[in-house]
Amino acid sequence: MKFLAAVLLPTVLAGCNVLGFYTWRWNQKVTVIVETPHGVRTGSSVQSVVWHESPSWAHLGDSGGWFxxxxxxxxxxxxxxxxxxxxxxxxxxxxxxxDKVFRPAIAKSQSAIVDRRSEIRAENDAIESSRETREIPKSAFPTLVTFETISDPSTARQVDPENLASEFGNGYRLKSIELTITTEPQTSGRLKQVLGSDFFQKWAAQFNATIKDAAAFSKRPFAFRLTASNFVTG
Structure with a gap:
């Protein structure tokens, strides 16, 4: 039985692409570069991206059959x-x-006639093997956030990427945000180091208290329109 499994497993795995199932993996490094009165400051995180494709015959209800x-x-x-x-x-x-960083723009006039599935496969192949760094365009910037008091989740504020000075003072400017496809391993632990080990427990307690005391249909404060998964996932 073990011999049979050893023979069949590679065959099954090798047949995944034949059956129309594909998987791509790469790591993306996001680097934030800020000019300050005391020089340039940078911070980065390496994140893991996994893409899956299931074939059109695997479509079930409203799911499957795509990427x-x-x-x-x-x-x-x-x-x-x-x-x-x-x-x-x-x-x-x-x-x-x-918004795209490593994918080419597709003209609307072409979208109806091209084989988009094949294009996405080719793009994924290219991204997976890329080791390129590009600046993220402003239209694709991530949400930027700071905390008035780093130990108090309720003090979260959204930061305008065009106007860091309004939050941090004169001389502060977002120089760029870069994206690199890299072989560096996924990073972890930096947020816990900065925020503390019980930060998200505090956040959950504050969120529950805010919801409990809020009037019907009232708008949530910015801090509680965010979730822990905006900061850490996987």
Missing amino acids: SSELHGEAAVVEVAADKYLFALLKTYDDPAG
């Missing part, structure tokens, strides 16, 4: 000043329907 992707890792963070941090929340840059 799906997963993102694992943690947000990039840079200490722009003493105890003042800027977080670039998690975001994939490989959705063919969204």
Whole structure:
């Protein structure tokens, strides 16, 4: 039986592409570069991206028969000043329907006639083997966040990438955010180091208290429109 499994397993795995199931994996490094009155500060995070394709015959109901992707890792963070941090929340840059960094723009006039499935496979092959760094365009920037008090989740504020000075003071400017396809391993632990081990437990407690006390249909504060998965996932 073990011999049979040893013979058949490689055959089954090798047959996945024949059957129309494909998987691609790569790591993306997000680097945030900030000019400050005390020099340039940088912070980065290496995140893991996995793409899957299931064939059209595997379509079941409203799922399957197309592409799906997963993102694992943690947000990039840079200490722009003493105890003042800027977080670039998690975001994939490989959705063919969204903003693109490593994928070519597809003209609308072409979209109806090209084999988009084959194009996405070719793009995934190219990204998986790439070791390139590109600047992320402003239209595809991740959400930027800071905390007035780093130990208090309720003090989260969204930061305008065009106006860091309004949050941190004169002389602070976002120089760029870069994306690299890399062989570096996925990073972890930086957020826990910065935020503390019980940060998200505090966040959950504050969120529950806010919801309990909120009036019907009231708008949530910005801090509680975010979730832990915006910072860490996988």
